[in-house]
Structures are given as C-alpha cells and as structure tokens.
Amino acid sequence: MTPTQPKRLMTWLGRYPLRTLLRLSAAVVGLGATGWMLSTVWPEPDQVAPAAPVAADNPINLAPLPLGPVTLLLVGIDADQTGDPMNNAAPRGRANADAVMLLRVDAQQPLRVLQVPIELALQLPGQTTPSGLGSLWQEGGVALLNDAIRELVGLPADQPHRYVVLPRRVLRSVVDGLGDLDVILNASFQRKDKAQNYTVNLQAGRQSLNGAQAEQLARYLKDPLDDPNRRLRQQLLIRAVVEQFRGPRTMGKIPGLVDIAASDVETNLSKAEMLSLAAAILSSPASVQIKQLPLAKRAGKQVLRQIKAGESLPLWPRL
Template identity: 40%
Template sequence: MPPRPATPSPRSSAAPGGTAAPARRSRSRSSNARVLLRLALVAAGMVGGLSLLGLIWPKPDPGLENQGDRSVSDLAKPPNRPITVLVIGVDADQLGQATNKAAPPGPANADALLLLRVNPGGPLQVLALPPSLAVKLPGRPGLQSLGSLYRTGGAALTADAARELVGLPRQEPHRYLVLSRGALRSLVDELGSLEVNPNATMKYRDKRQGLTIDIQSGLQRLKGTQVEHLLRYRSPDSPLQSRLSSQEAVIRSLLNELSQSSRVEMLPPLVQKLRGQVQSNLTPTEVLSLMAAVLKPDQAVAFAVVPLEPPRDAPAGADLRELAKSAPRPLWPEPSGPAAPAGS
C-alpha cells in the first residue's frame, strides 16, 4: 500500500521483546521487498503514462518554430484535458549532490511541494502540500515527514504519497518536475529579476549553512539568490504560513513575468537551457504546451493549502504536523463551471 497521511492519533508500532528478533528481521526484509516492488510499479506506471498522454497533447506545428510570433499560444498548443504536475523543490543546491548543505544535513529533502492542475479554459490550480505533514510509510516504523520521502524514494515515492493524500486517480500526477535551489536561481537570473512585495523585513543568519538572509519589506525586484532567500525564510511567529505566502507571491510573479509579450521569443531557449538543471518527465514541447495554457492574459490562479493540525508540544518529531480533522473532502476539488474543451 502507498504511504498514508498520519491519523490525528497514531497508534504505537513498537515490536514485542527480544525473543521475536529473528521474526522481526524476516518481516523487515519482506516489508522492504514490498516497498521496493511498489516503487518499481509506480515508476513503471509513470513511464506507461507517457504514451497515453500523447493523446492529450496535440502535436506541435514545426512551421511555427522560427516565425518570431509574440504569442506563447503560437509556440505550442495547450493540452486538450486538465494536466496535473507535481513540482518538487529540493533543499540541495544542485540535483545529485551527496549532501544538501542544509539543516538537517544529509541527502536532499523536498523543501517545497506543489500540485499544479492546468485547466485549458479554466484557472490554474495550485495546491501546496506542507513538507512537514506526517505520513506512515508501509513497512517502516514510526512517522516521517512528507518532505523526507524524496530522500527515501525520490520523485516516484513522493508522487505516490501525494496521490494517496489528495485522492487523485491512479494515473495522476501526470508529470513531475524536480528542481534544486540552483535551478531556481538560474531561472530568475535568466529573467533578470522578479518583482515581489514582502510585507515584513526578513533577517536571518545561520553559520552552519552559510546562510544570511536580509530582505527589506516593500515592493522591489529581487535577483535569483534573493528569491531563494525569500522562499527559505520562516517567520518566527508563523513559520509555515510565511513560507506558503512567499511561495504564492513568487509563483504569481513568475507567471506575470513569463506572460509578458517581450518574453515569448526567449521561452523555447529558456526551457532548453534549464532542462539540464532539473529532473522531469516533461518534454520541452510539453512545457511550452503548459505555458500556452497558463500564460494567457488575465489567467486566473487559484491557490489552496492542505490544512494541518496545530503543532504539538513534543520534543520528538516536533516538526511533524498531522492532517487537520476539519480538512475538506476532496482535499482538492476540481473547479466548477464549464468543462475543458475536448479538442483533438
């Protein structure tokens, strides 16, 4: 079974005493084998989904590639059906690094998790999945954070957990995109800067990470490293909410920047340039197709957050948060209104 979000009152999973040690080791090996088998099946499902999605994305018109059109819709056609993409922002400077040089140190964790639903003819839906959400991985003792699943099983396991948590169909999320902090900086610097409007001054220093954040409040344009610092900053009063608010502000600014008519001609080379800095099963053509759907004038964007219970006063696992008892079902409803066009 896939990982599940922790219930509000998780039961203890402690094993009996020492006489059962051989049996525990046997069960552990069996559980690990089941986990590996499930990961292989998830990965196979992702690969198999590529051919099916060929029916959703229209084939690009090669005659448009060098015409210098100033509309993103002329670079690629939007998909014919809603497409769900899982965006995983990891806390490493580059993908594949042995250590993330973050806190706590070690292999990369997911520092930001976003589900995007691109609706042709409808709003772009963004669902933030807090990395601190507690989940129970089958075959593993105790709880762990949703963000740590990337360290355990990469994009496949993280997508599996997101699907289970949100209640998505088996074939979703259709695509995934993993980007490092370095990739984020490169994206912003290729655009020159992003306009943001922090409502408070952000100051923080951590010598262990070599991190110094110093961002003033007010409307301003930030370079890549400053945008990274904006997203990493956590307010002492509301650490989770401050990060989620910064994520929303940066996404809105990115969409606004990319939708400018002066940016259209740079989009294909930008996608190609960043391709080597990310991990994804999106092709460049599919990226442009999604851009054609979301970079339209007056494109509506609907943000939502998976609600969590307040943090518990417990030293062990203090960062873990449980799914709120009041969480709506479904967690991420599709938008009401006219259905997306079928197309061909």
C-alpha cells in the same frame, strides 16, 4: 527534536500497506507507463517550423496547447543541482524536499496550485514513528512522493500526469532569465548561516528580486515551526513569477528558459511538453489560484502535523 506520535494520522501507507509496497517495487515501471495515458492530452509536439520566430502575442506559436488540463507535481529540493550528493542546508545530508505542490495547467482556466505541507505526518511501513512528507524524497525519490500524494489528495490513478524536481540553481536561473520580480514584503528578513554559506537580507516594502534574492525568499525559515509562514512567502514568489512570465516581453525568452530548465531539472516532461504547458499558462486567465491542504492545529511545539479532522477525499477538486 523528535516528534511524538500524533493521536490521529492522515496516513497513506497505513490504509493500504500491501498495495503501496507493490507499487514501490514497480515504481519505475509505473512512472514510465503513464506516458501513453496522455496520448489524448498532448497534441503533436510542434506546429511551427523549428526556425520560425516566436510571435510576440500568440502563445500557440510556442507549441500546440494541451487538449485538456494537465496536473503536474513540482518538488523543490534544498540542493543546488539534482545530482548533488549533499544538500545545501542544515543538517547536512541528502537532499530534502523543501516545497511540494501540485499545479493544474489548463488554457481555459486560471493556473491552480495546491501546496502540500512538507511537515504533514505520514506513517511508513516498519516505522514506529511518523515521518514528514518532505522526507519521502530521501526515502524513495519522486516515485514514492508521487504515489503518496496521489493517494493522500485523492487523485485518479493517472495523476499527476508529469513531475518536475526543481533544484535551487534552476530557480535562480529562471528568475534571472525572466527579469526581476516585483513583490511587497510585510517584514524584513535577515539571517546568516556560515555553515551553509547562506545569507538572507531582504527589506520590508516593495522590492525587485533577482534570482539569488528569490531563492532567499523561498528558502527563509525562522525556526522549525515556521513552515506555514514560509509557504505564504512562497505564494508571494509564485504570484510574482506567474505575473512576470505573462509579461508583454516574455514570450521570446521562453524557449531559452525551457532549454535551461530541461538541462538542470529532473522531469518526465519533454521540451515540447514544457513549451505546451508554457503556452497554456500564457493563454489562461491572468489570475493564479493557490490553496494549501488543510492541517489540524499544531499540538504544542510538535513539528509534524495532521490533516484537519473531518476532511474527505478528494482534498483538491478533480478535473
């Protein structure tokens, strides 16, 4: 179904089209140039001898903590690998962004997560109808998505500091590496799609999810209007992953998990920076705070939605 034009768009490109077009032409330069801005955030990469064992109870033995909060753009895509020419979804085509969120990692504060709805309506230059934020991944990759979210949320020019593009295979591998995730599901979820070779079979109640089941929970979508409920299910998964990550027997697994992630994700994080973020999450208070961008009520069965009227920038508290 083709969505109709919303009466009011919380646009990013519409307000500053010339500046955005200039940014697009220099996207690669822009992303590459942010590294020097973090020279005051990232300490020296390794304070532990490479052969030294990881202590079971001291996060700073993984890597030095960041010297300040770090904002990370996380993009979950519907392909099994970042280089796949086709997605693992319907309709078949190039990979889409299934989940988009900002993470703020600070050793002194709880991990903070902002879910950015992929059905958020944005107007692209030259288009007569709006596009969903999730489709920007197809249009211009992480550079376009990064710039759009910065202006949409009201982040400073140097944020997000880093990005990670997460394919589904990495989600499965990381969960299997951490160990089964404990969740409580308030309903059962079943779906079988032969075209995608995709099956969901999750029962209501307390469950321990392996990597394949965690993918099912993150991926399940009842219908095209079910994205808000999918984000709530993804919140369950985020909380379970963080709890398992902070478990008493996890620290020794983290270097291996970083190796897995580094080889299969698309990111501008170095391995040393990944370990530093892991150490910060382990050092931070136990709770994780998750928010969503506030959306206006849906107009009928229209898929795309707008930012709630009256919201002012920034839409997420600054550092």
